[in-house]
Each structure stands twice: as structure tokens, then as C-alpha cells.
Amino acid sequence: MSPQLHSTDPDRLSRDALFSMLRNERRREVIIYLRDREEPVDLRELSEHIAAIENDCSPDEVTYKQRKRVQTALYQMHLPKLADRDIVAYDRRAGRVELADGADDCLAYLDAVSEPNPVSWWRRYLVVAAAVAVPVGLAAVGVTPFAAVPGLGYAVVASAAFVTVSVAQALDER
Incomplete structure (x- = not known):
């Protein structure tokens, strides 16, 4: 109703x-x-x-x-x-x-x-940002095998991760 x-x-x-x-x-x-x-x-x-x-x-x-x-x-x-x-x-x-x-x-x-268990989307975005920042930081200081991945590779992975979380949030808020 x-x-x-x-x-x-x-x-x-x-x-x-x-x-x-x-x-x-x-x-x-x-x-x-x-x-x-x-x-x-x-x-x-x-x-x-x-x-x-x-x-x-x-x-x-x-x-x-x-x-x-x-x-x-x-x-x-x-x-x-x-x-x-x-x-x-x-x-x-x-x-x-x-x-x-x-x-x-x-x-x-x-x-x-009133939603009993509201989703904290900011936490999910923070987890994705950390999951991307750690390997990028390790690649920047030359740690193997992270340094072997090109910057474009990290950009594609980061973009895909943020798109996935954004789509999940959009579907959840419908």
C-alpha cells in the first residue's frame, strides 16, 4: 500500500x-x-x-x-x-x-x-578504496609483483570495483 x-x-x-x-x-x-x-x-x-x-x-x-x-x-x-x-x-x-x-x-x-538494518554504503566504498590503494601504493614503491602491473591495470580494476559497488547501491535503494 x-x-x-x-x-x-x-x-x-x-x-x-x-x-x-x-x-x-x-x-x-x-x-x-x-x-x-x-x-x-x-x-x-x-x-x-x-x-x-x-x-x-x-x-x-x-x-x-x-x-x-x-x-x-x-x-x-x-x-x-x-x-x-x-x-x-x-x-x-x-x-x-x-x-x-x-x-x-x-x-x-x-x-x-524505518529500515531495520540500513546499509552503510560509505563503508563499502571505503573498503574498495583501501583495496585499490594498498596494491597501488606497493607498486609505487616497487614491491614485487605489484610493480609488474601497469597503471592501466590498476585503473581498470579500481573502476570496475567502484562501478560494481555503485550498481549494488542503486539496486539496493530502488
Whole structure:
């Protein structure tokens, strides 16, 4: 499902409203956490999860104060905003939260920008550059057998290596 830029459905969020909802990291984390749950979750569990992310620790290590700070913000501001836009269904009395039908639009954008293992292409280019520079350097100082290879040979190998990595990157980013 690809996100549409202009919605013809009056019940769907406009692109600006959607981006406004996704602008806040806590709201994004709420949507991502709920996406992986089939049942409604308790506000305390959700707050603990987000507090753990914000404090770079496990949910078991989250202090009462850290959890309460996140829970208060979710309860007073973020969940009501998400509920008003039909992104989450939020039962304030029971303290239960789950994704609503409007979350599909958000998920399309969140899935597009969240890649679990991004490729560090700069590292690959650096490896190719080092793999070419070492034999060229050894040839320059006259080390056998590197000195026997003509400069054109090294140029062809270097060009082929960089073209290969560039093509791999282009295919990966498609």
C-alpha cells in the first residue's frame, strides 16, 4: 500500500495532518508499538516501553518517575490527539490503547522510513578504496609483483570495483 498525496476520502487525514501527527517521536513510537500487537495494550505497558526507549534501557529498568512522565504526556496529550484522528482507539477509563483504522496511512509512512538494518554504503566504498590503494601504493614503491602491473591495470580494476559497488547501491535503494 503506497501513501496517497491527495485523498479523495473526506475521512482520511490530509498529508499535512498526517505529518503533524508523525512529527512527534512519542506518537510514532506509540503507533509502531501498537502495530506489533493484536490485542489492546495497557497504558502502563505502553508508557514503560516508550520510557525505556527514551532512557536507553530495558523496560524492567525504567523508574517510576520515568514511566510516570511518559504516561502523563501520553494520557493528556498524545493519545487524545491520535484518537481524535482515528489513529488509535483509546479507552481512558480502562487505560487501554489499540490501533484504529486510520493508522494504516501512518504505517505506510513509518514503514517507508524505518529500515531495520540500513546499509552503510560509505563503508563499502571505503573498503574498495583501501583495496585499490594498498596494491597501488606497493607498486609505487616497487614491491614485487605489484610493480609488474601497469597503471592501466590498476585503473581498470579500481573502476570496475567502484562501478560494481555503485550498481549494488542503486539496486539496493530502488
